[in-house]
Amino acid sequence: MPLRTPICDILQCHYPILQAGMGGVARAELVAAVSTAGAYGFLGMVREAPDFIAAQIDAVRAETDRPFGVNLIPAATEPSLFRAELDVCLARRVHSICFFWSVDAEAVARAKAGGCIVLYQVGSVKDAIAAEAAGADIIIAQGFEAGGHVRGAVSSLVLLPQVAAAVGCPVVASGGFATGRSLVAALSLGGQGIHCGTAFLATTESFAHDCHKNALLAAGSEDTVYTDAFSINWPPHSPVRVIRNAATDQLGGQLVGHDPDDLWWEQVATDSGRPIYRYSTDSPLRTTCGNVDELALFGGQCCGMVTTIVPAARRINDIIREAEATLHQFENNLYPALPAEQLVGSL
The missing domain is CATH 3.20.20.70 (Aldolase class I)
Incomplete structure (x- = not known):
């Protein structure tokens, strides 16, 4: 072998x-x-x-x-x-x-x-x-x-x-x-x-929620975004790579330099009764309800091969x-x- x-x-x-x-x-x-x-x-x-x-x-x-x-x-x-x-x-x-x-x-x-x-x-x-x-x-x-x-x-x-x-x-x-x-x-x-x-x-x-899986399949390698905006629940300056969506588009050109204490905690979904906020580190799961496509859709550049x-x-x-x-x-x-x-x- x-x-x-x-x-x-x-x-x-x-x-x-x-x-x-x-x-x-x-x-x-x-x-x-x-x-x-x-x-x-x-x-x-x-x-x-x-x-x-x-x-x-x-x-x-x-x-x-x-x-x-x-x-x-x-x-x-x-x-x-x-x-x-x-x-x-x-x-x-x-x-x-x-x-x-x-x-x-x-x-x-x-x-x-x-x-x-x-x-x-x-x-x-x-x-x-x-x-x-x-x-x-x-x-x-x-x-x-x-x-x-x-x-x-x-x-x-x-x-x-x-x-x-x-x-x-x-x-x-x-x-x-x-x-x-x-x-x-x-x-x-x-x-x-x-x-x-x-x-x-x-x-x-x-x-993972079906919307996350489907977004991954539809994305090419150039459709991922490197940003530290999804930082609620994590220490500051902790960058992530996600698939581009409405939440990343709202950032405009400011992809890095975000502090979780400065972010507006807007609830966009729930998971088993727990509030989920835009720009949190929560990705949409099977049990997540709400505007799931606005959450962190984590994905690597290899998504173009999946x-x-x-x-x-x-x-x-x-x-x-x-x-x-x-x-x-x-x-x-x-x-x-x-x-x-x-x-x-x-x-």
């Missing part, structure tokens, strides 16, 4: 494909489907109540005996709630924890002491080094192309090989990866797998089949080198 890399042994999965722990979207149905299909799923449990996290962990285990993890974000969670979130994960003996945003060494230490494998998603070489020093087992290097919250400022093509060279632990590529060809590219750049959000948002099992809504197992199978076909082409020299004179002529 040429696509089996060391992270498959660490995470006990068949394929080096990780499903991003998208808040709200990555719930038990999606995670169970991904892990059952041989990839590795993460519950997106950012700022969720401990009882809800426990119920979601139990729901995944009721559907599959495959390992999976939980995604938490210390910097975006009130400290006492974060401690309670991590406590319930450790009490439920989850297989792994994935942290994101600024490196929290104390959180890594607690998770490791509780027996968890720790993954840390970062956006720079500096943070990758800090995460490894804190004890992270796997680094997820997120490029600027990524959907949702974007930590760094350089593309995956540039960031991934630098991070792989800077740390000794395995590195997984994130941001712009949704196909088998992109998996092969990640491996060639020093990664041991890919971490996909957009590709799994557009699946039948994701908890053109169907399919079961998660089909998405994984398509990625693996294309990656194997691509490797086969290389192995059988089906990409012959150009004659030297043509290479010189093209410079």
Whole structure:
């Protein structure tokens, strides 16, 4: 199996494909489907109540005996709630924890002491080094192309090989990866797998609202917007990548430089009785009602390569089949080198 890399042994999965722990979207149905299909799923449990996290962990285990993890974000969670979130994960003996945003060494230490494998998603070489020093087992290097919250400022093509060279632990590529060809590219750049959000948002099992999924399918890569306007509920200056919609159009040319304290909290939707505000970090879910198309429609630049809504197992199978076909082409020299004179002529 040429696509089996060391992270498959660490995470006990068949394929080096990780499903991003998208808040709200990555719930038990999606995670169970991904892990059952041989990839590795993460519950997106950012700022969720401990009882809800426990119920979601139990729901995944009721559907599959495959390992999976939980995604938490210390910097975006009130400290006492974060401690309670991590406590319930450790009490439920989850297989792994994935942290994101600024490196929290104390959180890594607690998770490791509780027996968890720790993954840390970062956006720079500096943070990758800090995460490894804190004890992270796997680094997820997120490029600027990524959907949702974007930590760094350089593309995956540039960031991934630098991070792989800077740390000794395995590195997984994130941001712009949704196909088998992109998996092969990640491996060639020093990664041991890919971490996909957009590709799994557009699946039948994701908890995203249909309007979000359909907007993703209709969008081209140039239809995403990088902005920090969707900042209600998050620390200031936390940029995101979303699909362009009425809310982003209202920003005019001012896409960055927003502070959540200065935003007008206008309720445009509800979710299970909870008010949802324009420019909050809440994306529309199956349970969201109201002007759902004015909320944050998170999506990466790879949306131009995601053109169907399919079961998660089909998405994984398509990625693996294309990656194997691509490797086969290389192995059988089906990409012959150009004659030297043509290479010189093209410079």
